[in-house]
Amino acid sequence: MSGLDSRLLAASADAETGQQNFKIFRIYQYYRLLLSVILGLSYQFRSPSSPLGSIAPELFVKVLVFYGLTSLLAVLSAPLQASSSAQTRGIFYFGTLILDILLLTLLSYACSGVSSGLAHLLIIPVATGSIVFGTRLGIFLASVGSIAAIYSESYLNFVSPNMESYYVQAGLLGMTLFSISLSLQYLGFRIRQKEQVNRKQAASIQSLQQINQQVIERMHTGIVVVSRSGYIINSNDSARKLSLNPADSEHDAAAMTQLPPPLQEQLDAWLADPGQALPTFQMHAGAPELLASFTTLEDSSDAANILIFLEDYSQLSSRAQHLKLMSLGRLTASIAHEIRNPLGAISHACQLLAESSGIQPQDRRLLDIINTHSGRVNTIIENILAHSRPRQQAAELIDLPHWLEQFTASFCNSYSEAVDCVLHCEDQPLTLYFNPNQLERLLTNLCENAVRYSSQHAGRPHVGIHASRPDPALGPLVDVVDLGPGVPEAELDQIFEPFFTTDNQGTGLGLFMCREICEANLARIHHCRNHDGQSCFRIQFAHPEGRIH
Known part of the structure; x- marks a missing residue:
């Protein structure tokens, strides 16, 4: 029994497959209840020539009542089935289908066997089992149905030897059950295989969407998707922070549905002339300067949405400033080489002249001026070098x-x-x-x-x-x-x-x-x-x- 339990568990192990099987079997339970009602009404208002209960009316009534009660109980216990484990549901499904095959065989026997046509109702539980359980259990149910139909026909001929035998029809019914079981198993296999591929693709797409969302959310560039009227469709965290006014809360920025007025003006200007270079702007007083760029999303309609990129201009300026300082460093290195040497010679010559005893007081004053301004020029060079050399220490x-x-x-x-x-x-x-x-x-x-x-x-x-x-x-x-x-x-x-x-x-x-x-x-x-x-x-x-x- 452990091998059967494992197959029943495997048939309902996957959460999505288990949910689908539950829905299929719930429909089957309603079908059973409806079938019992139809057979009961047909028996109650049967004509004298009707085969219903023609061989064993009492057996037909008892089996039909039992079949109807089990169908009603199965329908009423649907919430309990939904909360039960996958293995419990699998055992319940399998037991219900076996019971149905036996009960339908008894009903067919009570109605003169295969000739009554009631034995063809075995197709439904066998088909349901083939869809829900797959290959081995589906074949097993088809085998039980075929054996039950042939045994019923044999027993009927044994107890009523004068009745015409329908072994060929019973055999054909068994072949039909096997054919339907194999066909539905193949179709179910193909469907499950396709669903598995679709689930993998859906999981991959969802994973890519999550990655894209994370990348977009963590970008320092603000991204906003808007309609041409300025209605905000989507935006990332950077865009919400850049558009946040100090008087507003972050919740207000997240719930914002219309572009802020400064950005709306930029959008209107771009719509009027898409080729123009837009100036920088501020969302509010004291906010950093922003640079907006616009592009139309790929769409064949005239009302295509617009993608807005918001760059913090201060960050761009910082990068430009870094490049400028690097260039200034190279320039001042050249200045240090080209100017410092002559400047050093001038300062040294001035000092030598100052040590001369023949220098007049008025000339000494001129030497002091030369020495002072030489030092000032040297200080300027030192200051430029100090601020333009590349800094290794980061922020x-x-x-x-x-x-x-x-x-x-x-x-x-x-x-x-x-x-x-x-x-x-x-x-x-x-x-x-x-x-x-x-x-x-x-x-x-x-x-x-x-x-x-x-x-x-x-x-x-x-x-x-x-x-x-x-x-x-x-x-x-x-x-x-x-x-x-x-x-x-x-x-x-x-x-x-x-x-x-x-x-x-x-x-x-x-x-x-x-x-x-x-x-x-x-x-x-x-x-x-x-x-x-x-x-x-x-x-x-x-x-x-x-x-x-």
Whole structure:
């Protein structure tokens, strides 16, 4: 029995196949109930010449009632069958089919055997078993049906020798049962084979879709699929983050159905002239600059959907900035070779002349000017080289409050006189991705400027550093505050240009290099007044989750 159980279990092991077999057998159970009702009504209103129950009416009635009751119980127990194990269902199916073959054979016997035509009802349970169980059990059911039909006909001729025998018809019925069983088994095999191939293909397609979805979701490029009217059909996580307004929640961005107005304007402009070069834009004030590109999805209709690619322009600028610094490094290497040697010769000659006893005081003043400006030119070259050499250290995740505490302590200790250094960090997580060496150079330059201008205008060296994060959609904000007069409005557009300076002793490269460092690390710097009206250089760092590192 264990071998039979294993085959019954295998027939219903696969979840999908088991579900299909359950549906097939449920239809078969309704068929059994309907057949018992039809046979009962036909027997109740039979004509005198009807073969129903002609040999053994009492047996016909008892078997038919039992057949009807088992059919009704099978229909009512369908929920219990659905919750049972695969092996239990397989045994139940097999037992029901064997019982049906025996009961239908008894009904056929009570109606004068094969000649009544009732024996042909054996085709249905044999066909059902062949579909549900497959080869071996299907052949077994066909064998049981054939043997039952032939034995019934033999027994009928034995008890009623005067009746005409129908052995040939019984044999043909057995051949029919085997033919139908084999045909349905072959068709079922082909169908299951095709379904298996389809399931594999569906699984492969689903796997590819999941991979594509993961790739699209993890892309830093925002991707949006929209209709021509601007209705959002689909978008990835980067697009939702780029279109998120600080006043909105992430849930609002995910539920967004219409393009934001700035992006809608870009779409309208592209639809009006697909060949034009669109400018960069911002989703909202303080957001990074974006560059949108559009393409029409392959579709033969005029209402084809549009695919939008959103690039964070600050990241593109960062890559361009990196290439520019590499080019500047090669240029300054050439400058160092071509200018430093003559500059060294000039400085050396100036020193030799200064040691001469025949130099007049007015000439010595000229030598001092030459020596001073030679040193200034050398400082300019040193600054350019320091900021243009390739940095091997990559960006790191920095805990800003802890890092600023160490920086301010080190910066104040670098001065011989006491520096009034005020550090304030808001009580909230403040992290950023930045090159630590470049961050130190950036803040050192800004703090040195703050100390210098505070000393000149307030009479004491002072620098204030305030770290906060007022916008959760962006990274931390750092203000470097001084007591100086600030930058005149007319010079705001020039202070970050190279070699622009208002200090006779300055090189004009400090703020230029600060801007270069910020752009290389996806940050932005500008001059403003803080809430107290003090001069302030404000650095807006990139969001740590959106930073490419």
